[in-house]
Amino acid sequence: MKQYDAIILGAGATGLMAAMVAGQRGRQVLLIDHADQPGKKILISGGGRCNFTNLGTAPERFISANPHFAKSALARHTPRDFIDLVERHRIEWHEKTLGQLFCDGPARQIVAMLWDECSAAAVELWLGHPAEVERTGDAFSIRCGPRSATAPRLVLATGGPSIPKMGATGFAYDLARKFGLKLVEPRPALVPLTLAGEDLLFRELSGVAAPVIASAAHGPPFREAALFTHRGLSGPAILQVSSYWRNGEEISIDFLPDAPADWLTRAKRADPRRPVRRLIEQQLAGRLAETLADRLAIDGPIGGLSDHALDLAERKLRGWRFRPNGSEGFAKAEITTGGIATGELSSKTMESRKVPGLHVIGEAVDVTGWLGGYNFQWAWASGAAAGAAI
Numbered sequence: 049m050k051q052y053d054a055i056i057l058g059a060g061a062t063g064l065m066a067a068m069v070a071g072q073r074g075r076q077v078l079l080i081d082h083a084d085q086p087g088k089k090i091l092i093s094g095g096g097r098c099n100f101t102n103l104g105t106a107p108e109r110f111i112s113a114n115p116h117f118a119k120s121a122l123a124r125h126t127p128r129d130f131i132d133l134v135e136r137h138r139i140e141w142h143e144k145t146l147g148q149l150f151c152d153g154p155a156r157q158i159v160a161m162l163w164d165e166c167s168a169a170a171v172e173l174w175l176g177h178p179a180e181v182e183r184t185g186d187a188f189s190i191r192c193g194p195r196s197a198t199a200p201r202l203v204l205a206t207g208g209p210s211i212p213k214m215g216a217t218g219f220a221y222d223l224a225r226k227f228g229l230k231l232v233e234p235r236p237a238l239v240p241l242t243l244a245g246e247d248l249l250f251r252e253l254s255g256v257a258a259p260v261i262a263s264a265a266h267g268p269p270f271r272e273a274a275l276f277t278h279r280g281l282s283g284p285a286i287l288q289v290s291s292y293w294r295n296g297e298e299i300s301i302d303f304l305p306d307a308p309a310d311w312l313t314r315a316k317r318a319d320p321r322r323p324v325r326r327l328i329e330q331q332l333a334g335r336l337a338e339t340l341a342d343r344l345a346i347d348g349p350i351g352g353l354s355d356h357a358l359d360l361a362e363r364k365l366r367g368w369r370f371r372p373n374g375s376e377g378f379a380k381a382e383i384t385t386g387g388i389a390t391g392e393l394s395s396k397t398m399e400s401r402k403v404p405g406l407h408v409i410g411e412a413v414d415v416t417g418w419l420g421g422y423n424f425q426w427a428w429a430s431g432a433a434a435g436a437a438i
């Protein structure tokens with residue numbers, strides 16, 4: 049059985065980063081993945097261009113039962129650190145919107161960059177077999193297909209269960225349970241929400257997108273696009289809100305993010321003969337304007353409507369309530385919220401308090417970023433924290 053300083057399970061974003069950092073420190077590292085190649089999720093990320101970080105990275109943009117946990121790792125490996133690495137490898141990038149940095153070329157450049165760094169640091173890679181883990185005294189032994197290995201340090205970097213088609217599994221949670229680590233209930237996040245009942249009527253808007261401000265009951269507002277789909281609601285604003293949404297709760301959508309306050313009553317004073325529907329159409333895309341105006345049951349010249357009715361209509365348009373009946377689940381979720389409880393881990397080294405030598409990083413941990421490169425930044429930062437400690 050071959051001996052290593054550290055074995056890292058999962059050659060995704062965070063496992064590659066941890067292996068690179070530990071390898072560069074002269075550690076003998078074995079990286080294991082059951083997939084046939086490393087970094088498969090990186091390859092499909094950001095529509096194939098990998099939104100690899102966000103310039104607006106700040107602890108408040110991460111969701112966790114302990115909002116302070118991510119601070120230490122995020123402060124020690126910043127977006128600038130990752131940009132420096134990208135630039136050393138001459139990978140061209142651009143800022144798309146809201147601080148989101150994407151590769152100009154294909155995402156495989158990021159995987160190649162990380163793997164080049166790992167192989168220069170003599171990291172060994174085993175692919176194609178799931179691993180079985182045993183604790184033997186102070187060490188961990190791993191069986192992986194026909195091969196086995198042992199190390200005093202084991203890094204759990206196998207991600208969350210989002211998109212099982214890409215090789216995602218609940219392996220990290222199974223291993224956490226085996227070692228007695230607590231979990232925060234894992235839920236699909238950055239995922240489209242589904243509508244039922246009365247809201248099903250919005251299906252007729254399938255394909256319509258609009259700039260909105262969307263919010264869940266216990267989350268911040270997100271000013272981005274929302275998209276109606278044949279199953280419910282999607283688009284960046286809704287994906288963001290889905291990470292905060294809980295079953296049974298409503299979400300609120302402001303369809304008038306750019307309209308001035310008292311827009312309808314002011315329009316009535318300016319020109320009472322104008323049809324109210326024309327005014328709504330000025331603010332909202334055609335089909336959306338029609339559907340919402342039908343729901344509000346307002347029609348005719350605006351002068352024929354009382355200020356009270358206009359005020360009610362405007363308030364409804366600024367806080368339209370939907371009660372999703374669910375989400376499209378782990379099959380469509382970009383990420384998982386919840387996971388291995390942060391209380392189990394050191395925020396500096398990501399090492400388990402109960403099981404010395406076991407580190408947990410990346411999506412497996414109860415830290416979830418907003419949409420827009422934050423989740424990779426967490427993967428790099430937590431991977432670098434563990435890589436510096438193993």
Ligand SMILES: Cc1cc2nc3c(=O)[nH]c(=O)nc-3n(C[C@H](O)[C@H](O)[C@H](O)COP(=O)(O)OP(=O)(O)OC[C@H]3O[C@@H](n4cnc5c(N)ncnc54)[C@H](O)[C@@H]3O)c2cc1C
Pocket residue numbers: 057058059060061062063080081082083086087088089090092093094095098099100101177178179205206207208210211214215216217219381382383409410411412420421422423424425427
């Ligand atoms: C479609 C899509 C697009 C995305 N785009 C972006 C984006 O542009 N920007 C962004 O910041 N985030 C994006 N994300 C989220 C991002 O991919 C994750 O946050 C990130 O990959 C998490 O890194 P990780 O290393 O923790 O997990 P992963 O990248 O999922 O890696 C886990 C690895 O563990 C392996 N594994 C699982 N189980 C086992 C096992 N039992 N044995 C051995 N190996 C195992 C898997 O094969 C995988 O290689 C996207 C996600 C999806 C699904």
